[in-house]
Amino acid sequence: MSLSKEKKSILITGGAGFIGSNFVHHWCQNYSDDQVIVLDALTYAGNRQNLADLENRKQFKFIQGDICDRPLIEKILKEEQVTTVAHFAAESHVDRSILGPDAFVQTNVIGTFTLLESFRHYWNEQGNPENSRFLHVSTDEVYGSLEADDPAFSEVTPYAPNSPYSASKAGSDHLARAYFHTYNLPTIITNCSNNYGPYHFPEKLIPLMCINILLGKPLPVYGDGQNIRDWLYVGDHCSALETVINKGKAGETYNIGGNNEVKNIDLVTMLCELMDELASDLPVKPAKELITFVKDRPSHDRRYAIDATKIKTELGWTPKETVENGLRKTIEWYLNDQKWWQPLLSKDYQEYYQKVYG
Numbered sequence: 001m002s003l004s005k006e007k008k009s010i011l012i013t014g015g016a017g018f019i020g021s022n023f024v025h026h027w028c029q030n031y032s033d034d035q036v037i038v039l040d041a042l043t044y045a046g047n048r049q050n051l052a053d054l055e056n057r058k059q060f061k062f063i064q065g066d067i068c069d070r071p072l073i074e075k076i077l078k079e080e081q082v083t084t085v086a087h088f089a090a091e092s093h094v095d096r097s098i099l100g101p102d103a104f105v106q107t108n109v110i111g112t113f114t115l116l117e118s119f120r121h122y123w124n125e126q127g128n129p130e131n132s133r134f135l136h137v138s139t140d141e142v143y144g145s146l147e148a149d150d151p152a153f154s155e156v157t158p159y160a161p162n163s164p165y166s167a168s169k170a171g172s173d174h175l176a177r178a179y180f181h182t183y184n185l186p187t188i189i190t191n192c193s194n195n196y197g198p199y200h201f202p203e204k205l206i207p208l209m210c211i212n213i214l215l216g217k218p219l220p221v222y223g224d225g226q227n228i229r230d231w232l233y234v235g236d237h238c239s240a241l242e243t244v245i246n247k248g249k250a251g252e253t254y255n256i257g258g259n260n261e262v263k264n265i266d267l268v269t270m271l272c273e274l275m276d277e278l279a280s281d282l283p284v285k286p287a288k289e290l291i292t293f294v295k296d297r298p299s300h301d302r303r304y305a306i307d308a309t310k311i312k313t314e315l316g317w318t319p320k321e322t323v324e325n326g327l328r329k330t331i332e333w334y335l336n337d338q339k340w341w342q343p344l345l346s347k348d349y350q351e352y353y354q355k356v357y358g
């Protein structure tokens with residue numbers, strides 16, 4: 001069943017964050033008749049500026065609120081006659097989960113449970129419409145860590161999360177799965193690899209390195225820099241999620257990845273070289289002189305890699321962007337949108353930075 005032509009009322013949780021805001025733009029561009037409702041608590045990672053250009057759109061509504069607030073969720077589902085939930089809201093940074101896991105359990109587990117439970121009651125009241133979907137956006141980190149020659153993660157790889165972040169996401173995935181098997185709720189889970197692109201908060205590797213290069217600050221590479229991530233341009237993630245909403249089968253899981261495995265040290269070196277080429281007046285040039293190896297992250301997963309065969313063969317999705325081109329676009333965005341990231345380097349951010357990097 002393809003739902004691509006049906007008019008939707010889509011509730012996007014976490015739509016003011018990095019991937020969520022890219023997805024809101026993607027959806028509004030491609031489905032101009034759909035009603036789009038963003039629910040976001042605007043934590044440190046949420047930024048209403050990310051959606052500023054959509055505020056005047058007729059079928060767009062921004063609601064500041066918490067996914068743990070059940071009466072609020074129930075009200076939104078009913079008032080907006082929601083057909084589709086795209087659930088991005090989460091605490092998403094591994095290093096923060098090591099410093100303080102509480103918020104991760106609260107938002108990722110209890111918040112997802114609250115959404116599922118509210119949607120279940122609403123869906124039942126509506127007479128279990130077939131075209132409803134609850135898309136639970138998750139991560140490859142739930143599968144744990146790969147050795148160099150292990151096969152990539154597939155949809156049947158057993159879960160083995162190693163950080164409070166990935167453990168809390170694993171818990172939320174299990175709930176989304178159980179709601180399909182127990183109540184037939186049309187949930188779909190996606191497990192995606194590392195994203196990069198515009199609106200990425202500067203605590204994650206790529207934006208942090210870009211900004212530190214521009215400021216002439218050290219580039220902290222954890223451990224020996226040999227850890228591998230499978231990088232996916234955020235626009236490709238958004239198109240994959242659109243495909244899953246329209247063509248995915250309820251109760252299924254789809255892995256999403258970029259076929260771009262890169263060692264951290266090679267990625268940081270690539271960023272330095274691109275910055276040398278694209279930025280004028282860098283405080284330190286060549287930028288790679290700023291690379292500094294620092295203490296490793298506890299239980300740092302060695303390698304992630306995604307086998308995206310299922311979404312390719314069953315739904316026809318493949319990524320479009322190469323790492324080199326995607327990084328070029330991303331760097332250009334950070335160079336042109338300094339007004340976006342400068343206010344984010346606030347006192348809170350400096351305190352966080354001090355705790356992690358000393």
Ligand code: NAD
Pocket residue numbers: 013014015016017018019020039040041042043044045046047065066067068087088089090091092093107111137138139140169191192193194195196201
């Ligand atoms: P992010 O941290 O940039 O954004 C999270 C958003 O959720 C923010 O806008 C924040 O304000 C909001 N939020 C947090 N707690 C909330 C709450 N209790 N109620 C309502 N809103 C709340 O995260 P991201 O990187 O955009 O990730 C989005 C989703 O995608 C997450 O579920 C994450 O696990 C998953 N994911 C991320 C990546 C990645 O590389 N960033 C890869 C795969 C999957």
Ligand code: DAU
Pocket residue numbers: 092093094095138139140141192193194195203204205206208220221222223227228229264297304
């Ligand atoms: O794999 C998907 C996951 O990717 C998402 O679920 C998470 O939400 C997202 O944050 C990301 O997790 P990672 O831990 O892989 O991303 P991060 O950008 O924090 O780190 C990427 C790699 O770079 C990782 O091996 C740790 C390393 N690193 C990170 C930072 C912030 C450094 O070497 N130095 C740093 O300062």
